[in-house]
Amino acid sequence: MPAAQPRTLFDKIWDSHVVERLEDGTCILYIDRHLVHEVTSPQAFEGLRLAGRGVRRHDATIAVADHNVPTSDRRAGIGEPESRVQVETLERNVAAFGVPYFPVLDDRQGIVHIIGPEQGISLPGMTIVCGDSHTSTHGALGALAFGIGTSEVEHVLATQTLLQKPARNMRVDVSGTLGFGCTAKDIVLAIIGRIGTAGGTGHVIEYAGEAIRALDMAGRMTVCNMSIEAGARAGLIAPDQTTFDWIAGRPFAPAGAALERAIAAWRDLPSDPGAVYDRHVALEAGAIAPMVTWGTSPEAVLPITGSVPDPDQAADEADRARLRRMLDYMGLTAGQRLEDLAVDVVFIGSCTNGRIEDIRAAAQIARGRHVAAGVRALVVPGSGLVKREAEREGLDRILTEAGFEWREAGCSMCLGMHEDKLTPGQRCASTSNRNFEGRQGPGGRTHLLSPAMAAAAAVTGRLTDVRQLG
Amino acid sequence: MQAFTTLTAIAAPLPLANVDTDKIIPARFLKTIKRTGLGVHLFDTLRYDAAGAERADFVLNQPPYRSAEILIAHENFGCGSSREHAPWALLDFGIRCIIAPDFADIFHANCFKNGILPVRLPRAVCDALMEDARLGGNARLTIDLARQVVVRPSGEEIGFEIDPFRKHLLLNGLDDIGQTMQHVDAIDAFEAARERQQGWMPAITLG
Numbered sequence A: 001m002p003a004a005q006p007r008t009l010f011d012k013i014w015d016s017h018v019v020e021r022l023e024d025g026t027c028i029l030y031i032d033r034h035l036v037h038e039v040t041s042p043q044a045f046e047g048l049r050l051a052g053r054g055v056r057r058h059d060a061t062i063a064v065a066d067h068n069v070p071t072s073d074r075r076a077g078i079g080e081p082e083s084r085v086q087v088e089t090l091e092r093n094v095a096a097f098g099v100p101y102f103p104v105l106d107d108r109q110g111i112v113h114i115i116g117p118e119q120g121i122s123l124p125g126m127t128i129v130c131g132d133s134h135t136s137t138h139g140a141l142g143a144l145a146f147g148i149g150t151s152e153v154e155h156v157l158a159t160q161t162l163l164q165k166p167a168r169n170m171r172v173d174v175s176g177t178l179g180f181g182c183t184a185k186d187i188v189l190a191i192i193g194r195i196g197t198a199g200g201t202g203h204v205i206e207y208a209g210e211a212i213r214a215l216d217m218a219g220r221m222t223v224c225n226m227s228i229e230a231g232a233r234a235g236l237i238a239p240d241q242t243t244f245d246w247i248a249g250r251p252f253a254p255a256g257a258a259l260e261r262a263i264a265a266w267r268d269l270p271s272d273p274g275a276v277y278d279r280h281v282a283l284e285a286g287a288i289a290p291m292v293t294w295g296t297s298p299e300a301v302l303p304i305t306g307s308v309p310d311p312d313q314a315a316d317e318a319d320r321a322r323l324r325r326m327l328d329y330m331g332l333t334a335g336q337r338l339e340d341l342a343v344d345v346v347f348i349g350s351c352t353n354g355r356i357e358d359i360r361a362a363a364q365i366a367r368g369r370h371v372a373a374g375v376r377a378l379v380v381p382g383s384g385l386v387k388r389e390a391e392r393e394g395l396d397r398i399l400t401e402a403g404f405e406w407r408e409a410g411c412s413m414c415l416g417m418h419e420d421k422l423t424p425g426q427r428c429a430s431t432s433n434r435n436f437e438g439r440q441g442p443g444g445r446t447h448l449l450s451p452a453m454a455a456a457a458a459v460t461g462r463l464t465d466v467r468q469l470g
Numbered sequence B: 001m002q003a004f005t006t007l008t009a010i011a012a013p014l015p016l017a018n019v020d021t022d023k024i025i026p027a028r029f030l031k032t033i034k035r036t037g038l039g040v041h042l043f044d045t046l047r048y049d050a051a052g053a054e055r056a057d058f059v060l061n062q063p064p065y066r067s068a069e070i071l072i073a074h075e076n077f078g079c080g081s082s083r084e085h086a087p088w089a090l091l092d093f094g095i096r097c098i099i100a101p102d103f104a105d106i107f108h109a110n111c112f113k114n115g116i117l118p119v120r121l122p123r124a125v126c127d128a129l130m131e132d133a134r135l136g137g138n139a140r141l142t143i144d145l146a147r148q149v150v151v152r153p154s155g156e157e158i159g160f161e162i163d164p165f166r167k168h169l170l171l172n173g174l175d176d177i178g179q180t181m182q183h184v185d186a187i188d189a190f191e192a193a194r195e196r197q198q199g200w201m202p203a204i205t206l207g
């Protein structure tokens, strides 16, 4: 009997979820978990209503509002009318269709990509979808997790399946150990700097290697979160003991004998030796420095010790024009040292870096220091439970005593909704994932970096090499 | 979803490349909770001036083209965001078919999901069809999906390629859900088997 073809983690999850393969190679793919939020779901529920359809698997679906919730005290409700309508519409829809929902004032409310893993709703080996591109975050658990459009949200609600074609396999190996002051965020920024924002197009990226294995679950989620910024459909990390230990005891995770059986099944998930990848990239963790983006694309990234590139050195005229436009928008001149750039705002939060570990990292830098004069620094926990845990550990006091604002959970300044947004020309050190023009508010200038680097920028008032703060 | 079989209609020429989703419908209109009613904002910045008055020189503001159901454009139509507001706005205005040398991937897929037929034809052919379209109400184009041809006012037929599966769905007015529902027995069986193998998989129920 010929040996079975070695398969990747992606291949295994994919194969075990194919309900049927249609003529043209499209597969009906079964979906284990569907996370629903207020921005991309209203028209999907409207579509169900118009067609007289219902939700197939209420027990595989969870809804929460995150993009439109204010991060100031919200017991008074949502002031901004359009945001309020979106949240109220979600509340009406989940009630009408019987979908489980964490209300805005519930401690379990938070950014959808934070609460899925936190609640044990996202588990290894699952297929997980959400109408949001950063669904790739959940891949850190060893789940195939990807963002979908509103038509597909409706499709999953109605059928618990999606029509999909398999992606290609890509493997990114990060060997060695990270240096002092460097984090998961620096790894993923370095990867995007290397392969570019189209580097993963059409692929699912599996992150592997000693430096990835050494990451805690929060760090793994940070890495997988930004897979989409590398153009990939999803990111994956094979589940291991770190994963299993982290899952045990979470509210919706299996427990006792059921967990034992689940772990036995999950141990079969990692890629087989000899599995073939369509593309392979290798990085050395020891060579990674704290990273910061300087432009309006996540690939426009450099070590903090670097300087703003010179457009005139670019390869061709199209590149020169693109770089000039970035420098112009970002208010930078060629050759400026990144460490000389003064910041107006610091944002610590988002589905990339809004977990308790991220807040601990920020508090460690903030302890005994103070936010520089003229700088506004916000810390926005990724969920109500992250907030509560941080308060239990006293991190909120360290941060507020250092002059940081301590806010309620939500997407907040990641995408510049309601009061949490930049004004034109403001420079922001942000732990989020996108630095596109206007992403954090019209005319706002975003520099992406790690939570520790963001806190360092807050206390010095400029982009700073966190390693110098010890 | 409305079936797409043959369409004989006025075509509007839009000789622009890289028409992005923000041009099709600016981001400020995306906070809607409905998929209908977006047609008035279609091409908002091209169609209206700062005061909100129609720009007379924009094609869709000119009499015959107000009832256009076909749009002809240049390369990379629909690039930008993955949000479906762009096809919703086009459909709500009445556009059922877009002809261009190529389309952005996600927009292309989103068109099919919403009953709009995107037709890829070489740039030179698009330019020739634009000349036909410039004749306004006197020159209708016909799109025959079953035969995969565009019929010019002269009677000349131009063939186009289309994914057979997508064609089947459009011809029968099946949205993806309707199509998948035809396999509901397979989904039931899959779910039952999974339930047996993975009894540990917890249900999401809130007390």
Ligand code: SF4
Binding pocket: A066, A067, A111, A112, A113, A132, A134, A350, A351, A352, A410, A411, A414, A415, A432, A433
């Ligand atoms: S935190 Fe930012 S990236 Fe994450 S889901 Fe919210 S808006 Fe999207």
